[in-house]
Each structure stands twice: as C-alpha cells, then as structure tokens.
Amino acid sequence: MILKAVSHQGHEFLYQQVIQLIRDMSAQQALLPSEKLPSLRKMASNLNISIPTVKQAYQALEDQGVIEAREKSGYFLKAVNMASSLPKRVKLSREPVIVNKQALIEQVYTAIHQAHVVPFGVANPVAAAPTDKALARNMRRVMTLAGSSAINYGPLDGYAPLKKQLIHRYLDFGIGINMDEMVITNGAQEALAIALKCVTKPGDVVAIESPCYHGIIELIESLGLKALEIPLCPDNGIWLNDLAQALNEHDIKACLFSTAISNPVGSFMPDKNREQLVELVESHNVVLIEDDVYGDLYFTPKRGTPAIAYSKKGLVLSCSSFSKTAAPSYRVGWLIAGKFAGQARRYKRALSCSTSLINQWTLSEFVFSGEYDRNLKVLRQRLRTNKEHMRRCLQQAMPKGTRISDPQGGCVIWLDLGCEYDSQKLFSLALEVGISITPGLIFSASNKYKSCIRLSYGVQWGEQIEQAIVTLGKLTLLAKK
Ligand SMILES: Cc1ncc(COP(=O)(O)O)c(C=O)c1O
Known part of the structure; x- marks a missing residue:
C-alpha cells in the first residue's frame, strides 16, 4: 500500500490530512470495505507523524461512521461506507442547456408541502431541533423594545446590529x-x-453542480440563463478537472456552487479544494457565486471556510441564510457582494425594498444571547445521528444495489435506485400513502437522475419515520419502469 505523504507545512492539521488520506483511499478503492487499516504504529511510522495524531484521525473517522474499531483487532473500513455503494459519477455535460423545469418543480413543490405527510421531501433541518419557543420569546421582547418601529420598513440593506454580528x-x-x-x-x-x-444577462451560461438544488435550477430558468452541469463527487464537492475543462471549452459567465455542503448529495468540499476552486475560477476571470446555506451544518471535524476567504480578485460573491439553522419562515438571508454591492443594493430595493425588520431584529437577539449557537450544536448532533439512522434503515429497506450517499453535513441524502426504477412513479406511490419524497429529475437542468430520489432526515426521529422507510422500500419494488 503506497501512502501519500502528509505535509507538515500544509494549512490543515496533520490529523485532518490523515482523515482525508483514508477517505481518498476509500474513494479510489485502495482501501476496500471491511479491510483493515494500517495499525496506529505503522501509519505513524509510514507518514512520519506521531501515534496520538493518527489516533486522533482514526477516532474522528470512527465518529463520522467511516471506520470501526474492533476489539483487539484494530480499525476497519466500514462496510456501509463502500465507495462502490455511493452514487456513480455522471459525465461532464457537453453543452449548456436552456432549462425547462419550472412546471415539474411546481408540481413536486406543491405536493411535498402538504400537511400531515411524512416530510422526507422537504429539506427543513431545523425540524430536528426546533427553535420556535426560543424565537417566540425573543420576538415578544423585541416587539416591546421596538414599539411603533416594529411595524415600519426596515433599513434598505438590512438591520445594522444583525449585519455587525x-x-x-x-x-x-x-x-x-x-x-x-x-x-x-x-x-x-x-x-x-x-x-x-x-x-449575468439573459442567455449567459452559468456552471452549476450536478445534481443541483432545484431552487437554483428554477432561478436559472426564470432569469433566462443557460446551465452547464458540472459533475459532483459524493465526497469532495465538484470535480475540479471537469470544471477546468468546461472553463476552457465554454464562455461561462459565472459558477454557482454549494461550496461547503451540497444539496441533494451532502458532499463536503475540503478547504484545499475550495481554495483551488477559487484560484481556478478567478484565473479565468469568471465570477463564483457561493451558496453556503448548509455551511454550519457540518459533520466533519471543523466547518469549511467560506470560499470568499480565498478570493484574490474580488470575484467571489457569498450567499447564505438562517433558513437551515434557525427558521426558514423568517426569510432572512444575506449576500456579501463585495465590489458588486452597489448594484446588489439597487436590485434588492427594486425587488423587495427591504427584509422584515422584526424578523431580523429577533434573529439578532437570538444570536446575541448565545442561544443560536447552543441550538446549532444540538442541531448538528441530531442531524448526524439521524443520518446514521437513515442510512442504516435504507440499507435494510431499499432494493439491493441501491446507491446511497453518505452526507458529511446538511439534512438530505441522495439515492440512486438503479436504472430499472422510475423515481417519478415512486414519488406518486409514496404520496398516496402519506410520504413525501423528492424525485431526482428536478435536480438536473437536463434529463438526468430519473432513477434517483432525495430524502430529508431533518425530522424528529422515531418509530413512525422508521416505518415510513420500510414502506418506501416496499413501494420501490412497485416503481419499476
Ligand atoms: C442549497 C440551497 N440553497 C439555497 C436555498 C434557499 O434557502 P432560503 O430558504 O434561505 O431561501 C436552499 C433551500 O432549500 C438550499 O437547499
């Protein structure tokens, strides 16, 4: 076994480099499921690092569910993390496409937002650690503090104390x-x-990851843009070689990627890749719009650094919100627009004047009190546990050969059922028995992912959820083409 040396001069801690090394070996099948990892001593001596550093990495990998310790036998790659069971790599799209998905997205969206269904179709992580009571308490206080300004317009580009935080x-x-x-x-x-x-202007080409969050696909369509799909690696974010090729071959005006944790796959882009991504895009003088909404919901040892940190030319615009960490209903997000800020403010004013002052103020108090961060910690733990439960239940319930992603954060998991299955059919069958799922077709600007589904584990885990997964497995057998 040839081990890639870790760098003592690198930006990342040594133990994180060891984690990445094992993950890379697993992805490239240099380490197979159930295979024994090198002992702590051997790994430390091979890499010329200390035994406690290797131990720290192995323990983190164990916490992440990648490897398991067997008593008196050592550490083994877990069977469920088989690289071969992860969704397959798709091909780089040859040409940009005009998107025509709004009608289908509307149909799915209306169906999955019904009340009283098991909500696997809705990506609402906060449901796993609800914030409603704490936010209500904060809002009551803010209403009193605010007096009559509670019903006034807020400042055009945002409530200053929230922006400061x-x-x-x-x-x-x-x-x-x-x-x-x-x-x-x-x-x-x-x-x-x-x-x-x-x-961008209508007709321009925007590079997006594939599969891609359907809200972005819909946005590209409504702005009259063309989409060029760049394949996503289940482990490391978009494939940078594919993006490099696409940048050489097409006149791409902007790239729009989930730079931290992707939706629907749950792929985590390591900092090293994110830095290379920014370098690559800026070397072509192309703008990168980063979608960081899931950045704080990481299961990795540390949060990914926002891509904007690596920008040298000011061509990175960063977008995020409180929707995945506090309350989607509050509709509070933000854009760091850098040198495009003047234009951004004008568009904001033209589109919606300002964002709800009372909601911004409440969130500002929630963050200031420390409750936001305390809840975030609980939320991350619950989501990670839910993910493990969901993978375990899916492994048992779904047909043999189903490929299941291993999210490194966020609240959604991506399944490829195999080409004999039709996810649109499964979507209808599941709705009939009160289970919502999201069919794969709406995560592509073209016609990919017909056999894929996305499920959310942003739920209160329990018997009913496990039973719904069993039912879904049975219905899948009826959803053959
Ligand atoms: C990847 C991604 N980006 C953006 C959004 C939109 O977020 P918001 O609800 O803050 O508008 C979502 C919501 O599901 C998402 O999953």
Missing part, C-alpha cells in the same frame, strides 16, 4: 467585510437571484 462571525475565518458590502435578503434564494442578476 454576521460580520464578526466571518472574522473567525479571517474574512474582513465592510458593512456596505453586505445586503440582508429574503432568504438565500433572493441573495442568489440578486447575485446572478449582478453578474
């Missing part, structure tokens, strides 16, 4: 942002729309 959080990554570079928006969706409007 957000700016302080970016400082943790060494990112310095001026107040006027940030615009508070109605969720990340509006931030993405404004970012796209700032840097």
Whole structure:
C-alpha cells in the first residue's frame, strides 16, 4: 500500500490530512470495505507523524461512521461506507442547456408541502431541533423594545446590529467585510437571484453542480440563463478537472456552487479544494457565486471556510441564510457582494425594498444571547445521528444495489435506485400513502437522475419515520419502469 505523504507545512492539521488520506483511499478503492487499516504504529511510522495524531484521525473517522474499531483487532473500513455503494459519477455535460423545469418543480413543490405527510421531501433541518419557543420569546421582547418601529420598513440593506454580528462571525475565518458590502435578503434564494442578476444577462451560461438544488435550477430558468452541469463527487464537492475543462471549452459567465455542503448529495468540499476552486475560477476571470446555506451544518471535524476567504480578485460573491439553522419562515438571508454591492443594493430595493425588520431584529437577539449557537450544536448532533439512522434503515429497506450517499453535513441524502426504477412513479406511490419524497429529475437542468430520489432526515426521529422507510422500500419494488 503506497501512502501519500502528509505535509507538515500544509494549512490543515496533520490529523485532518490523515482523515482525508483514508477517505481518498476509500474513494479510489485502495482501501476496500471491511479491510483493515494500517495499525496506529505503522501509519505513524509510514507518514512520519506521531501515534496520538493518527489516533486522533482514526477516532474522528470512527465518529463520522467511516471506520470501526474492533476489539483487539484494530480499525476497519466500514462496510456501509463502500465507495462502490455511493452514487456513480455522471459525465461532464457537453453543452449548456436552456432549462425547462419550472412546471415539474411546481408540481413536486406543491405536493411535498402538504400537511400531515411524512416530510422526507422537504429539506427543513431545523425540524430536528426546533427553535420556535426560543424565537417566540425573543420576538415578544423585541416587539416591546421596538414599539411603533416594529411595524415600519426596515433599513434598505438590512438591520445594522444583525449585519455587525454576521460580520464578526466571518472574522473567525479571517474574512474582513465592510458593512456596505453586505445586503440582508429574503432568504438565500433572493441573495442568489440578486447575485446572478449582478453578474449575468439573459442567455449567459452559468456552471452549476450536478445534481443541483432545484431552487437554483428554477432561478436559472426564470432569469433566462443557460446551465452547464458540472459533475459532483459524493465526497469532495465538484470535480475540479471537469470544471477546468468546461472553463476552457465554454464562455461561462459565472459558477454557482454549494461550496461547503451540497444539496441533494451532502458532499463536503475540503478547504484545499475550495481554495483551488477559487484560484481556478478567478484565473479565468469568471465570477463564483457561493451558496453556503448548509455551511454550519457540518459533520466533519471543523466547518469549511467560506470560499470568499480565498478570493484574490474580488470575484467571489457569498450567499447564505438562517433558513437551515434557525427558521426558514423568517426569510432572512444575506449576500456579501463585495465590489458588486452597489448594484446588489439597487436590485434588492427594486425587488423587495427591504427584509422584515422584526424578523431580523429577533434573529439578532437570538444570536446575541448565545442561544443560536447552543441550538446549532444540538442541531448538528441530531442531524448526524439521524443520518446514521437513515442510512442504516435504507440499507435494510431499499432494493439491493441501491446507491446511497453518505452526507458529511446538511439534512438530505441522495439515492440512486438503479436504472430499472422510475423515481417519478415512486414519488406518486409514496404520496398516496402519506410520504413525501423528492424525485431526482428536478435536480438536473437536463434529463438526468430519473432513477434517483432525495430524502430529508431533518425530522424528529422515531418509530413512525422508521416505518415510513420500510414502506418506501416496499413501494420501490412497485416503481419499476
Ligand atoms: C442549497 C440551497 N440553497 C439555497 C436555498 C434557499 O434557502 P432560503 O430558504 O434561505 O431561501 C436552499 C433551500 O432549500 C438550499 O437547499
């Protein structure tokens, strides 16, 4: 077994490099499911690092469910993390496409948002650790504090105390942002729309990851843009070689990627790749719009650094929101627009004037009190446990040969049922018995992923959920083409 040396001069801690090394070996099948890992001593001596460092890495991998310790036998790659059971790599799209998915997305969207269904179709992580009571308490206090301004318009580009808090959080990554570079928006969706409007015009080509969150596909269609799909690796974010090829072959105006954790796959892009991504895109003078909504819901040892931190030319615009960490109903997000900020503010004003003052103020108090971060910690733990439960239940319930992603964060998991299955059919069958799922077709700008589904584990885990997975497995057998 040839081991890639870790770098003592690298930006990442040594133990994190060991984690990445094992994950790479597993992805490339240099380490097979159930195979024994090198002993702590052997690994330490091979890599010229200390035994405690290797132990720290192995323990983290064990926590992540990648490897398991067997008593008196050592560490083994877990069977469920078989690289061969992860979704397959798709091919780089040859040409950009005009998107025509709105009708289908509307149909799915209306169906999955029904009340009283098991909500596997809705990506609402906060349901796993609800914030409603804490937010209600904060809002009552804010209503009293605010008096008559509670019913007034808020400042056009956002409530200053909230912006200040957000700016302080970016400082943790060494990112310095001026107040006027940030615009508070109605969720990340509006931030993405404004970012796209700032840097593209109808007919331009935008590179997106594949599979891609359907809200972005819909946005590209509604703005009259073309989409070029770049394949996503289940482990590491988009394939950078494919993106490099696409940038050489097409006149791409902007790239829009989930730079931290992707939806629907749950792939985590390591910092090293994110840095290379920014370098690559900026070397072509192309804009990168980063969608970081799931950035704080990581299961990895540490949060991914926002891509904007690596920008040298100011061509990265960053979008995020409180929808996945506090309350999607509040519709509070933000855009860091850098040198495009003037234009971004104008678009914001034209589109929606301002974002709800009372919601921003409440979130600001929630963050300031420390409750936001305390809840976030619980939320991450619950989602990670839910993910493990869901993978275990799916392994048992779904037909043999089903490929299941191993999300490294977020609240959704991606399944490829195999080409003999029709996910649209499964979507209808499941709805009839009160289970919502999201069919794969709406995660592609073209016609990919007909045999795939996305399920959300942003739920209160329990018997009813496990039973619904068993039912889904049975219905899948009826969803053959
Ligand atoms: C990847 C991704 N980006 C953006 C959004 C939109 O977020 P918001 O609800 O803040 O508009 C979502 C929501 O599901 C998402 O999953």
